[in-house]
């Protein structure tokens with residue numbers, strides 16, 4: 010049923026009708042829907058529901074308990090609901106009205122009419138943008154992301170959908186998920202797989218049960234690849250899967266886990282993503298005109314397109330200008346460990362003589378991936394992507410400058426300013442990250458139609474005039490509600506491990522919504538410096554346990570399974586959260602995932618972001634906090650370097666000794682907290698409203714709402730990178746000389 014319905018809604022970027030309709034087991038298990046609610050399955054199968062204000066309420070109203078149990082996955086909900094409940098819903102007029110609203114708006118995302126792209130650039134695109142990324146965070150129920158890169162990619166495809174930019178996403182389906190976080194008694198992080206069954210998720214299987222749509226060669230074996238389609242509004246996202254009966258057991262697990270340690274497995278995964286991705290699109294008859302590699306993991310996509318050109322009679326060198334003209338590459342970190350590179354020996358052993366079908370010899374192939382930093386014997390994914398894409402960008406203005414410096418050698422002795430690497434500052438998807446309460450509040454402040462006018466920057470000016478007391482009471486209500494959620498999470502976990510650990514697993518239950526609350530949540534990479542707080546424990550304890558003006562800290566975040574240094578920092582936080590001297594004023598929240606993140610952005614007073622400059626390419630969590638009226642305190646790195654305007658938060662000034670900034674940054678962090686943040690928060694007027702503080706909150710929302718969102722980001726990508734590629738102009742191409 011669903012499939013037939015779907016067919017009438019095919020878009021250019023969709024797979025052809027000729028493909029067999031493989032029905033997910035899950036969909037067969039959904040009971041017959043009453044006529045009045047016949048579109049529920051279709052709503053559930055398009056992730057557009059997840060950024061529709063009313064949809065979560067709709068599903069929750071069907072069965073609130075079950076909705077929590079199934080982790081807000083509507084497909085799982087519908088599979089387990091009984092017909093009587095559905096009939097009751099169909100008889101409830103209010104419910105049906107809500108349903109019809111949601112249905113209309115989800116349906117509207119299934120054609121292009123009236124979108125920004127149709128209005129501004131309709132007719133320009135012949136084929137879609139193919140956006141490749143190793144991870145996508147679209148919704149909590151599909152845990153195939155580890156952090157910032159995945160969140161950004163998910164937000165990217167959502168905004169492409171909102172704006173009507175023709176796009177398909179390509180990624181991997183990690184059926185073992187990204188791990189659940191556990192701790193031993195010593196506070197050392199343990200990882201537990203979070204296995205899920207794709208058949209029970211809003212994914213449509215495009216391949217037959219046991220064999221693939223396309224294949225790649227790995228270690229001389231043929232690995233069949235299947236693909237699942239996740240519909241993200243207008244954007245189909247194709248997730249490759251090697252877990253097929255036809256494959257060797259060793260190959261079935263290749264797409265099983267995200268960022269598994271071990272170079273060789275990474276190499277195989279990246280080969281599957283890049284080469285397999287191009288071939289699967291081919292098999293689906295999707296013909297992109299623009300190819301965007303989001304981070305170096307996807308660079309083999311460009312190599313595969315060169316191979317196809319050579320197969321069709323060209324040479325590598327002759328094909329390169331066209332490949333460059335239609336390729337975009339975004340780099341996301343200046344940290345060397347974030348850039349994969351593989352030895353020549355490894356490449357040959359795992360992938361075989363891949364240079365042969367390119368018409369190259371081994372040395373010529375290795376030169377494509379040569380990076381000065383890693384030397385001649387390594388194939389560097391970022392260097393490859395830079396050589397094979399004309400459009401190359403960093404993710405903030407500052408990161409653009411840093412990236413030009415890092416890679417200027419590829420252009421010979423060119424002055425760094427002239428290196429043709431640009432920047433598009435990251436953003437966040439407003440409808441995913443702005444709490445429903447804030448959205449409703451803005452209905453009142455900006456006028457009902459504001460969601461249709463968000464692009465007009467002046468619309469946001471009224472935020473600055475919003476009533477201080479109203480803003481403050483809204484914030485207090487949100488904070489209280491999110492604290493309840495975090496406390497309940499801690500209670501649930503405590504119950505689950507009671508008997509093994511007699512102490513509270515996190516000190517969440519001691520959270521107090523009245524107290525100035527600082528939020529610090531991110532991956533526990535050492536350069537992000539969660540431990541800056543603990544440089545002088547006495548000073549920290551004095552700050553947080555002050556009798557009149559206390560402060561509490563909420564931490565969250567996972568360390569990479571192979572990052573022992575990061576785990577050490579995490580352990581330090583974990584121990585401090587259990588240390589009685591901190592009087593319960595430090596909380597650690599486990600499993601920093603999208604739903605926990607949303608609770609944090611809307612449940613704290615200040616967002617803390619103190620990376621060691623210039624290691625943070627952009628950072629996006631502070632933008633999400635700001636959309637929820639939470640100002641950031643941070644070092645002037647990544648987006649904050651351009652986003653901080655003196656009134657929307659606090660900034661730690663640049664360290665005089667950039668190579669050894671920790672002491673300076675720590676001193677400034679505490680100075681700001683002690684002298685500015687704490688006094689300002691507790692300075693209340695006769696109605697108990699901190700007026701100067703609220704001004705900063707409004708300013709934070711004003712800045713982020715106008716600029717630091719993915720609609721702006723996508724329009725930047727469109728204008729600077731996608732349109733020139735669609736117009737197939739090779740003008741101004743300035744390839745590396747080395």
Ligand SMILES: *Cc1c(COP(=O)(O)O)cnc(C)c1O
Pocket residue numbers: 155156157158160530531532601602603606627628629630631633
């Ligand atoms: C936003 C987000 C991130 C990335 O935040 P950064 O500021 O870039 O570190 C990571 N994980 C989750 C769950 C997020 O929501």
